[in-house]
Every structure is written in C-alpha cells, then in structure tokens.
Amino acid sequence: MTATDYDDFADAYSAENESNLFNAYYERPEILRLAGDVSGRRILDAGCGSGPLSAALRSKGAAVTSFDVSAAMVDLARQRLGEDADLHVADLGGPLPFADAEFDDIVASLVLHYLEDWASPLAELRRVLKPGGRLILSVNHPSAYAIVYPDADYFAVTRYSEDYVMDGQTVILTFWHRPLHAMADAFAAAGFRIAAVSEPPPAANTPQELLPPDLYGRSFMCFLFFVLELA
Numbered sequence: 001m002t003a004t005d006y007d008d009f010a011d012a013y014s015a016e017n018e019s020n021l022f023n024a025y026y027e028r029p030e031i032l033r034l035a036g037d038v039s040g041r042r043i044l045d046a047g048c049g050s051g052p053l054s055a056a057l058r059s060k061g062a063a064v065t066s067f068d069v070s071a072a073m074v075d076l077a078r079q080r081l082g083e084d085a086d087l088h089v090a091d092l093g094g095p096l097p098f099a100d101a102e103f104d105d106i107v108a109s110l111v112l113h114y115l116e117d118w119a120s121p122l123a124e125l126r127r128v129l130k131p132g133g134r135l136i137l138s139v140n141h142p143s144a145y146a147i148v149y150p151d152a153d154y155f156a157v158t159r160y161s162e163d164y165v166m167d168g169q170t171v172i173l174t175f176w177h178r179p180l181h182a183m184a185d186a187f188a189a190a191g192f193r194i195a196a197v198s199e200p201p202p203a204a205n206t207p208q209e210l211l212p213p214d215l216y217g218r219s220f221m222c223f224l225f226f227v228l229e230l231a
Contacts, residue, residue, distance in 0.1 A: 006049070009171040010072035014050035016166035021202065021210040027138055027223050028053055029203040031109055034136050034196065034227050038062040041104040044128065046092055047111030051077030054085075057107070065103070067096070092121045098128045105129075108137040110223065113175045116159070118183075122190035126230065135192060135228040141199070144221040145177045155179050183226075191231050198225035 006013060017023045031053060035043075039061030045054045048066035050073055058064045058081070066081070067088040068074050074089050081087065090096055092108075093115060106125055115121055125135055146154045154177075161174040178186075187194060201219045202211060 006068075006070035007072040009166065009169055010050065010070060010076055012167040012169040012171060014073070014076050017049065017052060021206065022222060023052075025203045025206040025210065026200070027110060028056065030198060030200045030223075030225055031107055031136060031138060032056055032060070033200075034198060034225060035105065035107065035134075038105065042102070044098070044103040044106045044125075046106055046108040046125065048077055048087075049073050049109075051080040051085075051087075053107060053109050055080055065098070069093075092124070093117070094120075096124045096128060100127055101130045102128050103130060104133050106133070106135045108135065110138050110140075112137060113139045113178075116157070116176050118178075118186040119189065122186060122192070126191050129230065131230060133230065134195070136226070137228070138223045138225045139183070140175060140177070141221050141224040142178060142180050142183070147221060152177075157182060180224075187226070187228055188231070192228040193231040194226055195229045196225075196227040198227075200225070 035057065038057055041062050043057055043062045043064050045057065045064055045066040048054050048068050051066060054064045054066045054077065065086040066077060067090040068077070069091045071089050074087050078085060078087055088097060092111060106129055112118060112121065129135060145152070152158060158177045159174065160177060161172050164171055164173060184194065199219050201217055208216060
C-alpha cells in the first residue's frame with residue numbers, strides 16, 4: 001500500500017502538477033526524454049496520478065494503459081484522457097490486473113518512494129513487461145534526503161513525512177528513503193539491470209521565474225532517474 005492517501009487532495013495535487021518546476025519542467029520531461037520514440041509501443045503508466053504523463057505518451061503515439069491506487073486520481077485522469085482511456089484503480093503493492101509480458105515499456109513516475117517493500121512491486125512490473133522491454137522510473141534522490149536530514153542514518157530504509165502547499169492546500173506526503181545501494185540491490189533481485197541513470201537539469205523551456213539564476217540550466221539534487229532492462 002502507498003503511504004500517502006492522494007484521495008484526500010487529488011485536485012490540489014493535480015493542479016500543482018500541471019505547471020510547477022519539479023513535475024512539469026523537471027521530472028516529466030526527463031521521463032519522456034528517456035522513453036524516446038514510443039510510437040506504436042504499448043506502455044503501462046504505473047501510478048499515473050491525474051494522467052499528464054499518460055497524455056504526453058499518448059500524444060507521441062504510444063498505446064497507454066494507466067493505473068493508480070487513488071480512485072480520485074483515476075477519475076481526474078479519465079476527465080483528461082477520455083471515457084475510452086484504459087484506466088484502472090490498482091495497487092502496485094499487490095497483484096496487477098494485467099497479463100504476463102503485456103507491455104513494451106513501463107513508466108513509474110515518482111511512485112516507488114511511497115513503498116516500504118520494493119520486492120513485490122518490482123516482481124509484478126517485471127512479470128507484465130515483455131522481453132526486451134524497459135522500466136523507466138523516477139524516485140526522490142537519496143542524496144537529497146541526506147542533505148535535508150543530515151542527522152538521519154542515510155543507510156537505513158526510513159519512513160519520513162513532509163508538508164507541502166499545493167494549490168493553496170497544505171498536504172502531508174509520506175515517503176520511504178532508500179540508500180542508492182538498496183535501490184540497486186532491489187532492481188537486481190527482481191531481475192533487472194540498470195541501463196541508464198540520470199540526474200538532469202531542468203527542461204530547456206523552464207520559465208526563468210521558477211529557478212534562481214544560479215541554477216538555471218544546471219542539475220540539482222531532486223529526483224533520480226533509472227532506465228532498467230530485463231537481465
């Protein structure tokens with residue numbers, strides 16, 4: 001199960017996600033860059049939220065199936081994507097309602113850091129991925145945790161919560177910190193190999209008012225991106 005209940009603030013999160021720095025001009029563009037040419041590929045958007053990444057992938061020619069644990073988020077995604085969209089309410093912490101080797105690629109955008117256990121979710125994602133497919137994912141950067149919480153044990157898998165203001169509403173997000181080696185170990189144990197790691201700068205079209213001048217065009221500690229392939 002996810003550690004944060006997005007049903008409580010789905011509208012506020014979705015509104016914030018549309019145009020803020022971290023989602024609209026940093027995380028989502030990098031996932032799309034790593035995905036590359038997706039035309040004709042069947043893609044699973046695991047933890048789709050209100051569907052902005054699904055919409056972007058579909059606009060690039062992918063056939064997209066999407067799910068989220070939050071029914072409120074799936075409702076918002078359906079409003080965005082249309083009644084005929086292939087959308088599901090499903091929990092990445094349990095069995096997924098998809099066939100073996102059903103998808104060419106999977107994207108998991110800012111999802112895994114809500115989960116204490118990665119073994120079962122990664123096993124399920126591997127099960128529904130075709131041979132030769134990719135799992136493209138982003139998580140909170142573990143080094144950022146060490147910077148923000150210098151007295152914490154970086155090497156311990158640790159639950160922590162933070163307050164955010166989203167569209168004028170204060171919400172609490174609860175995450176699980178993992179050190180980098182624990183992430184890599186979990187990927188390997190699930191039968192994946194790391195094909196690429198990315199620590200990108202913001203997108204080139206980021207509005208200047210969203211970034212201090214000394215950070216414009218430069219990478220900064222925020223999210224960590226992986227492209228995984230079946231080992």
